[in-house]
Amino acid sequence: MxxxxxxxxxxxxxxxxxxxxxxxxxxxxxxxxxxxxxxxxxxxxxxxxxxxxxxxxxxxxxxxxxxxxxxxxxxxxxxxxxxxxxxxxxxxxxxxxxxxxxxxxxxxxxxxxxxxxxxxxxxxxxxxxxxHQSGTHRWLLQDYHLHRGPGLQRVDHVNVMVPDVERTMRWYLDELGFRLSEYTVDEQERYWAAWIQRRGGVHDLALTNGPGPRLHHWAYWMPDITSIIRTCDILAGARQPERIERGPGRHGVSNAFFLYIRDPDGHRIELYTSDYLTVDPDFEPIRWLRDDPRRQTLWGARTPRSWFEEASELEAFDGGAVPAVEGDLTGIPAHVI
Amino acid sequence: MxxxxxxxxxxxxxxxxxxxxxxxxxxxxxxxxxxxxxxxxxxxxxxxxxxxxxxxxxxxxxxxxxxxxxxxxxxxxxxxxxxxxxxxxxxxxxxxxxxxxxxxxxxxxxxxxxxxxxxxxxxxxxxxxxxHQSGTHRWLLQDYHLHRGPGLQRVDHVNVMVPDVERTMRWYLDELGFRLSEYTVDEQERYWAAWIQRRGGVHDLALTNGPGPRLHHWAYWMPDITSIIRTCDILAGARQPERIERGPGRHGVSNAFFLYIRDPDGHRIELYTSDYLTVDPDFEPIRWLRDDPRRQTLWGARTPRSWFEEASELEAFDGGAVPAVEGDLTGIPAHVI
Amino acid sequence: MxxxxxxxxxxxxxxxxxxxxxxxxxxxxxxxxxxxxxxxxxxxxxxxxxxxxxxxxxxxxxxxxxxxxxxxxxxxxxxxxxxxxxxxxxxxxxxxxxxxxxxxxxxxxxxxxxxxxxxxxxxxxxxxxxxHQSGTHRWLLQDYHLHRGPGLQRVDHVNVMVPDVERTMRWYLDELGFRLSEYTVDEQERYWAAWIQRRGGVHDLALTNGPGPRLHHWAYWMPDITSIIRTCDILAGARQPERIERGPGRHGVSNAFFLYIRDPDGHRIELYTSDYLTVDPDFEPIRWLRDDPRRQTLWGARTPRSWFEEASELEAFDGGAVPAVEGDLTGIPAHVI
Amino acid sequence: MxxxxxxxxxxxxxxxxxxxxxxxxxxxxxxxxxxxxxxxxxxxxxxxxxxxxxxxxxxxxxxxxxxxxxxxxxxxxxxxxxxxxxxxxxxxxxxxxxxxxxxxxxxxxxxxxxxxxxxxxxxxxxxxxxxHQSGTHRWLLQDYHLHRGPGLQRVDHVNVMVPDVERTMRWYLDELGFRLSEYTVDEQERYWAAWIQRRGGVHDLALTNGPGPRLHHWAYWMPDITSIIRTCDILAGARQPERIERGPGRHGVSNAFFLYIRDPDGHRIELYTSDYLTVDPDFEPIRWLRDDPRRQTLWGARTPRSWFEEASELEAFDGGAVPAVEGDLTGIPAHVI
CATH class of the missing domain: 3.10.180.10 (2,3-Dihydroxybiphenyl 1,2-Dioxygenase, domain 1)
Known part of the structure; x- marks a missing residue:
């Protein structure tokens, strides 16, 4: 294979x-x-x-x-x-x-x-x-009677904040064979964010500008929009609406329907569904301007400031935390709450 | 009140x-x-x-x-x-x-x-x-974290088989103040089925032709189509697909999205959503012909024979079962599997 | 009847x-x-x-x-x-x-x-x-091939801003026979908002505190959550995301899934689905505190200020606009963007 | 690339x-x-x-x-x-x-x-x-205001009937590099059907037993279950319920939600959504028995006979139709209407 x-x-x-x-x-x-x-x-x-x-x-x-x-x-x-x-x-x-x-x-x-x-x-x-080698187990996909809660389906992608999006992206494209799906530039055409993939979907890895490296979020694919709505209802039912940070909404980038939630330690999880395929040999990466109101949420909804500022620490190779450094680009996009 | x-x-x-x-x-x-x-x-x-x-x-x-x-x-x-x-x-x-x-x-x-x-x-x-008097309890409507399975929402209606639909219907309209929403006639304009209501929806009670009186089904309102689809998946996941008798589909009568399932004793439950209001003073009952293929399932799907023939026994006033008698109309509609 | x-x-x-x-x-x-x-x-x-x-x-x-x-x-x-x-x-x-x-x-x-x-x-x-008298027309409910866009289904309710919610509510209850479904009070137990009904649903008329009388919004029932999401996508597709004012989300009050949009003149339309029945004789109105974060959107989402401040002028009996007056309660709830 | x-x-x-x-x-x-x-x-x-x-x-x-x-x-x-x-x-x-x-x-x-x-x-x-070379055009994915009807999203797969499934499958695997996702065998372990792919989804090509070669169906990916239900409603609304041949339902094979419809010439179209990924190097093809009631529709629904018997003629290399020949396996699965 x-x-x-x-x-x-x-x-x-x-x-x-x-x-x-x-x-x-x-x-x-x-x-x-x-x-x-x-x-x-x-x-x-x-x-x-x-x-x-x-x-x-x-x-x-x-x-x-x-x-x-x-x-x-x-x-x-x-x-x-x-x-x-x-x-x-x-x-x-x-x-x-x-x-x-x-x-x-x-x-x-x-x-x-x-x-x-x-x-x-x-x-x-x-x-x-x-x-490469992994012990695999019988999946639960068709054991619907055992599904609980909203039914997270499979890991979809990871998003990291890095201080130099373009240089980081180049390394993944050149050395690891990733391919570019979409990207965001500021008014000086500097890369603000990039979505890159190996699997034929929109992304395995997203890189967004910010002090880093830090984990922005870890994402699961959901079976449909309804299961994402149900996640909101469940968190609200449990009197934990504060776990919902952003969304639900439709991304401009990726066209996916999304929700961002925060776990008890602040790790951010995205629930994500319904993007598109990128397998074609002549697929042309999609370019967005940083301050396009439809970029982050197609519907124009503003994003909370925490979403741009907060992220998880990464563990260093020899223990402790990887120090986060600032890049050359500062500020956050317009369209913030 | x-x-x-x-x-x-x-x-x-x-x-x-x-x-x-x-x-x-x-x-x-x-x-x-x-x-x-x-x-x-x-x-x-x-x-x-x-x-x-x-x-x-x-x-x-x-x-x-x-x-x-x-x-x-x-x-x-x-x-x-x-x-x-x-x-x-x-x-x-x-x-x-x-x-x-x-x-x-x-x-x-x-x-x-x-x-x-x-x-x-x-x-x-x-x-x-x-x-009239009833002990009521805190509902679970917004305790979404406690909902289980597909989330049956509330009782919606009951459907009984009776040997003389028209005479039975007249009594409920005249004596109990029910109002007619929809009805089915055969080619001689004899009543084959009637949907009658008190609550402003399509029906609290449906009467369908057949040996009886027997219970045809007891129905719950569902929050949406997705939860009805999920019921099918759950029953299939539990390796009990044989509990699914008919549907899912869209009724012609009532316009509701539906599913019929059978419990371990054969009692039939309908899961039902998305009908319409009948509160207007000039609401005109909707008439269907018995053999219109869009009547039972708007999409033309055929109905299994068991759905026409099987029903639950009713308990008699002094114990035992109410004997089921045949009416004048015999046969079942066309469009049967 | x-x-x-x-x-x-x-x-x-x-x-x-x-x-x-x-x-x-x-x-x-x-x-x-x-x-x-x-x-x-x-x-x-x-x-x-x-x-x-x-x-x-x-x-x-x-x-x-x-x-x-x-x-x-x-x-x-x-x-x-x-x-x-x-x-x-x-x-x-x-x-x-x-x-x-x-x-x-x-x-x-x-x-x-x-x-x-x-x-x-x-x-x-x-x-x-x-x-009372009205010329009625063949509905389009089952003419699905003629449905366009998200498929607004039927008029659901109206919401007006008034300077004295309690006094206004009393008149509708006493003189017109409305029944109370839910209400919001501030920390002094003064009525901030009330949802009242005639039809057996959550409301035909909602009264909310504010300078008035003015129209806050006019609402249509939608067939499901998906059709409300589709409305957002359609407005965004047409490059009019600014027409989306609030939502989509789940209301705490009414439990409905909702979206508020503004027409080219600023008239506010709510798209609304999936509330509950209020027909029972012992239905007890549900009480909310004004600053409960789950009241307006069960998921805790904040509401834009415009939603509290902007409303449509009403036509006076003899022409011109009904002047809007302030009430005794001022301010807007917490949880505003 | x-x-x-x-x-x-x-x-x-x-x-x-x-x-x-x-x-x-x-x-x-x-x-x-x-x-x-x-x-x-x-x-x-x-x-x-x-x-x-x-x-x-x-x-x-x-x-x-x-x-x-x-x-x-x-x-x-x-x-x-x-x-x-x-x-x-x-x-x-x-x-x-x-x-x-x-x-x-x-x-x-x-x-x-x-x-x-x-x-x-x-x-x-x-x-x-x-x-390889193709003129491409701006997609309509985010032009939601231009979507019409149920919104078919993208080509998904093709399914052909062939008289010798195993030999045909071997050629596609060996010569064209297809990979096997799922397969059906009869009680003698002879291949009845096979789902093979290049793109990392469940299949680009399905091979099913029957007189052939003939086209069984051509399939489009749908955004969600709701849009498939909407297709049924639209066809029924247009008084063409007879265009609906099978479904909607959930496949056992592929786990997809599906609908089969027939065009005015009898060409069969499948609308399909929500399968799974097959990119892993140790993905093990899933084996089904031909007469497992959950194989074709997870919910156990029976399949109409036409679905097994009718298919489209293929054009021969020099014009005319490719003659369809019978294979060694005869009969159709149990669980037919």
């Missing part, structure tokens, strides 16, 4: 095999109170507990055959890493070669169901992980 | 106060295996258990402030009675007067939360009950 | 027949540019043009058998009157008697399809109209 | 470059009455007319940037070819090499917007076409 790809984009040392990344796959959140997180993710959002250990929960959506969100009790709420699945073991070797060539920190780690995880820091400080 | 109504439709003995019936309100099903019924109504359909006694469950939808379906363990699956709520105690007296005048069997009974229930047999053998 | 009702709530001059009001029925908006209004109501919202005259359009939803919104080209955008349908001609006479007794201005008028309209000013300056 | 792939699955003549097929892309239907077809596809289904010529219409869904269905007036209703888009011009050359090696008929053709179309007959008589 692995498709060998010859990368011709860099001069150094002859052609190198470009790793074949399949898709964004899992994340690990550290949380301060695992029971509070369970109440949010399991009791209200209805995520399925695939495994449970002392101090950790492994969660998934109904289409996921693997765990896609690990919650781990720790003193500080952080994001341990963002993991991508690759097509074969050879792709992990190609990633090691890339790390060696570029002097990026890397090591082998292990996670439950994932015996060989390559932990690698990208040049911008993002804590990446890659794995 | 009670509105005194002077009935001028009969000659006997001067004007009589016509009872003010508010709406169809509850039923009592006897079932052979209460745990099997609980698995169906509570675990799969998500109905709320308002009360539980040895041998009985009292269920409701999320908008119901009272129990609307009582399940009682018995040797034979039957329908004990069909209960309507009336505007005041005086309306119960008016009903007693009617029973006395027409020689209909009646007595006072008691149910949980309902201390004064008038049990009355209509002239066609249907076991009716009427009550 | 008319049910005579003896009013026992006032002392003056013996019992009086209380008029039987069926439901809110139509309004007449004056607009400055009929073609701009047509583009909004017909081309985007998909309302059906039942009649067209020089300078006027008569619109309806797909369930309406009558026109329910008349647009008339005039210099100033106003609301000519708010019309209720009554059960019979005798109810119009009862309303005339009420006007005579209370010294309220009244006269007979005529509208297309409505030969005998009683125009009556209520004690608070609201321009009311009442009619 | 083209990814060179070395095929190692055949022994003949050293490694051959395997063509990189992106996705199923368009079809051409011949129809007897173009105006009747326009009434169906444009007026009722709301497809967008991208181009119009004398005797031909070029249609697309709202996400399509190209035409995806061409209708051409002819004496006989047939399917001219089934076209796939490839990653680059080199992939067309690789396909010519394959045709030469296997002795398959091929030639260059031209279509509007598609200057270089490779017409190729597969070994089983299916009329294939492949193209």
């Amino acid at each position: 692995t498709e060998a790809q010859v990368s011709g984009t860099q001069g150094s040392g002859g052609p190198r095999i470009r790793p074949n990344i399949i898709r964004i796959a899992h994340t690990v959140f550290t949380v301060r109170n695992l029971e509070a997180s369970r109440a949010f993710y399991v009791d209200l959002l209805g995520m399925n507990v695939l495994h449970e250990e002392s101090g950790a929960l492994y969660l998934r959506g109904v289409e996921d055959r693997e765990w896609t969100l690990k919650l781990e009790q720790q003193v500080s709420p952080r994001v341990r890493h963002l993991a991508y699945r690759v097509a074969g073991e050879a792709d992990l070797d190609a990633l090691v070669a890339l790390a060696e060539q570029q002097g990026l920190p890397w090591r082998w780690e292990e996670e439950l169901d994932r015996p060989r995880v390559l932990r690698l820091q990208d040049p911008f400080g993002l804590p990446l992980a890659f794995y | 009670t509105e005194a109504q002077v009935s001028g439709t009969q000659g006997s003995g001067g004007p009589r106060i016509r009872p003010n019936i508010i709406r169809i309100a509850h039923t009592v099903f006897t079932v052979r295996n209460l745990e099997a019924s609980r698995a169906f109504y509570v675990d799969l359909l998500g109905m709320n258990v308002l009360h539980e006694e040895s041998g009985a469950l009292y269920l409701r939808g999320v908008e119901d402030r009272e129990w609307t379906l009582k399940l009682e363990q018995q040797v034979s699956p039957r329908v004990r009675h069909l209960a309507y709520r009336v505007a005041g105690e005086a309306d119960l007296d008016a009903l007693v007067a009617l029973a006395e005048q027409q020689g209909l069997p009646w007595r006072w009974e008691e149910e949980l939360d309902r201390p004064r229930v008038l049990r009355l047999q209509d002239p066609f053998g249907l076991p009716l009950a009427f009550y | 008319t049910e005579a009702q003896v009013s026992g709530t006032q002392g003056s001059g013996g019992p009086r027949i209380r008029p039987n009001i069926i439901r809110i029925a139509h309004t007449v908006f004056t607009v400055r540019n009929l073609e701009a209004s047509r583009a909004f109501y017909v081309d985007l919202l998909g309302m059906n043009v039942l009649h067209e005259e020089s300078g006027a359009l008569y619109l309806r939803g797909v369930e309406d058998r009558e026109w329910t919104l008349k647009l008339e080209q005039q210099v100033s955008p106003r609301v000519r009157h708010l019309a209720y349908r009554v059960a019979g001609e005798a109810d119009l006479d009862a309303l005339v008697a009420l006007a005579e007794q209370q010294g309220l201005p009244w006269r007979w008028e005529e509208e297309l399809d409505r030969p005998r309209v009683l125009r009556l000013q209520d004690p608070f300056g609201l321009p009311l109209a009442f009619y | 083209t990814e060179a792939q070395v095929s190692g699955t055949q022994g003949s003549g050293g490694p051959r470059i395997r063509p990189n097929i992106i996705r199923i892309a368009h079809t051409v239907f011949t129809v007897r009455n173009l105006e009747a077809s326009r009434a169906f596809y444009v007026d009722l289904l709301g497809m967008n007319v991208l181009h119009e010529e004398s005797g031909a219409l070029y249609l697309r869904g709202v996400e399509d940037r190209e035409w995806t269905l061409k209708l051409e007036q002819q004496v006989s209703p047939r399917v001219r070819h089934l076209a796939y888009r490839v990653a680059g011009e080199a992939d067309l050359d690789a396909l010519v090499a394959l045709a030469e090696q296997q002795g398959l008929p091929w030639r260059w053709e031209e279509e509007l917007d598609r200057p270089r179309v490779l017409r190729l007959q597969d070994p089983f008589g299916l009329p294939l076409a492949f193209y």
Whole structure:
């Protein structure tokens, strides 16, 4: 199944095999109170507990055959890493070669169901992980009688804030073979945000301007608009309307219907449905102006300031938090509440 | 709140106060295996258990402030009675007067939360009950985090098979003040079915031709089409697709989106949403021809034979089952599977 | 069909027949540019043009058998009157008697399809109209191939801003037989808003505190949440996101899913679906605190200031605009954008 | 963008470059009455007319940037070819090499917007076409005010009846790089049907057992379940319920929500939404037994006989119709109406 790809984009040392990344796959959140997180993710959002250990929960959506969100009790709420699945073991070797060539920190780690995880820091400080082999489990997709809450379906994408969107994007396009779907520029044509993908959808990874690197949000695909509306009703029913940060609404970028919610530690989750395909060879990336009122919410709704300012700390390669730095672009878009 | 109504439709003995019936309100099903019924109504359909006694469950939808379906363990699956709520105690007296005048069997009974229930047999053998006073309970409408399964909302209507639709209908219109919404005639203009109402919707009571009297179905209002689709998915997920008898589809009559399912004893439940209002003083009943393919399902789908032939036994006034008799009209409509 | 009702709530001059009001029925908006209004109501919202005259359009939803919104080209955008349908001609006479007794201005008028309209000013300056006889037309409910845009279904309610909610509410309850569904009080238990009804739903008429009397909004029932989402998409597609003022969201009051939009003259339209029934004799009105964040939008979303401040002028009995006066309660609720 | 792939699955003549097929892309239907077809596809289904010529219409869904269905007036209703888009011009050359090696008929053709179309007959008589270069057009995805009818979104897949499912499937897997998602076997483990894909969804191509080769159906992706329900309502509203052949329902295979309709010439269209992703390297094809009642419709609904028996003729390489031949498997599954 692995498709060998010859990368011709860099001069150094002859052609190198470009790793074949399949898709964004899992994340690990550290949380301060695992029971509070369970109440949010399991009791209200209805995520399925695939495994449970002392101090950790492994969660998934109904289409996921693997765990896609690990919650781990720790003193500080952080994001341990963002993991991508690759097509074969050879792709992990190609990633090691890339790390060696570029002097990026890397090591082998292990996670439950994932015996060989390559932990690698990208040049911008993002804590990446890659794995091929995975223990998979019977999905719940057609076990509708076991679905709970709004029925989160599968991991969809991750969004990170970085101080230099364009430089970060170039590395993912050139070195990891991502393709650009949509992007936002300011009035000087500087990149404000970019949506890039491996899987043929709108994005596996979004990069947005801001002090970073930090996690902006982790997103799940939902079966339909109604299930997103139901999430709002459930949170309101539980007298936790403050967990709803933005939406529901229709994005201009991606055309998806969306909702942003915050977990008890402030980690932001997006529920997302109904975007479009990008598989065509002549797909032309869509360009938006930063202050177009239809860009963020097609309906023109304003975005709360917290959405631009707050994000989760990332765990550094040697422990502690990756320090967030400011970039050259400052300010936030117009159309803020 | 009670509105005194002077009935001028009969000659006997001067004007009589016509009872003010508010709406169809509850039923009592006897079932052979209460745990099997609980698995169906509570675990799969998500109905709320308002009360539980040895041998009985009292269920409701999320908008119901009272129990609307009582399940009682018995040797034979039957329908004990069909209960309507009336505007005041005086309306119960008016009903007693009617029973006395027409020689209909009646007595006072008691149910949980309902201390004064008038049990009355209509002239066609249907076991009716009427009550005014009721213990009500905090509804679950906005406790969305407590909703389970597809979220049945409130009792909507009851449908009975009777051997003489027209004569039965006339009695409910003349004596109980029902109003006609829609009706079906055969090619000789004989009434095949009638939908009659008190509450301003399409129907509290439907009468359909067939050996009877028997209960054809008991119906709950659903919040939307999606929740009806979800019911199908849940039953299929639980490997009980055979509980789905007909639909989902759009009725020609009533314009409602519907699904018919059968409980473990064969009692038929309809899930129903999205009909229309009938409050206008000049509302003209809608006439359908029996063999119009758009009548039963607007989309022309054929109806399974069981839907025309099978129905629940009713409990007689003195115990046992009301015997079902054939009427003059025989056969079933075209457009059957 | 008319049910005579003896009013026992006032002392003056013996019992009086209380008029039987069926439901809110139509309004007449004056607009400055009929073609701009047509583009909004017909081309985007998909309302059906039942009649067209020089300078006027008569619109309806797909369930309406009558026109329910008349647009008339005039210099100033106003609301000519708010019309209720009554059960019979005798109810119009009862309303005339009420006007005579209370010294309220009244006269007979005529509208297309409505030969005998009683125009009556209520004690608070609201321009009311009442009619019984109406030319009705074949509805479009099941002509789905003729539905356009999001498919507005039927008139649902009207909402007016008045300086004294409690006194206004009392008059409608006592004189016109309205019943209270929900109400909002401030911290001194003064009425801030009230939802009152005749039809068995949550409201035909809502009263909210503010300088007035003015029209806050005119509302249509929608078939489902999806059709409300579609309205947002259509307005955004047409590059008119600024027409969307508030929502979509779930109301705490009424539990309805809603959207507020503004027409080219600023008249506010609510699209509304999925509330509950209020027909029970012991229905207890629901009480909300003014600053409960779940009251206006169950999900806690904040409301734009314009929604509290802007409203349409009403036409006075003798022409011109009804002057808006301030009440004793000032300020707007917390939870404003 | 083209990814060179070395095929190692055949022994003949050293490694051959395997063509990189992106996705199923368009079809051409011949129809007897173009105006009747326009009434169906444009007026009722709301497809967008991208181009119009004398005797031909070029249609697309709202996400399509190209035409995806061409209708051409002819004496006989047939399917001219089934076209796939490839990653680059080199992939067309690789396909010519394959045709030469296997002795398959091929030639260059031209279509509007598609200057270089490779017409190729597969070994089983299916009329294939492949193209890389295509004139693309601004999509209508976010022009919601221009959407009509239920809003068909994009081409999704094609389904053909063939007499030997397994042999046909093997050729597509081995020569064209398709991957297997789901399959059905009879009680002797013989392949009854197979769903195979290139794009990372459930299928670009489905193969089902029956006399053939014939076109079983051509499918469009829909935005949601509601839009599929709306299609039924629209066809019923237009008094054409007979155009609805099967559904709506939930497939067991693919988990998609579906509807099958027939155009005026009997060509079958599926409207389809909500399946799942198959991009993972260890995705294991899902196996179904032919007579599992949940396979075809998860809810257990029976399938009309016409759905198994009727299909569209395919155009032969040299004109006329490809003759349909019977295979070794006969009969149709249980669970038929």
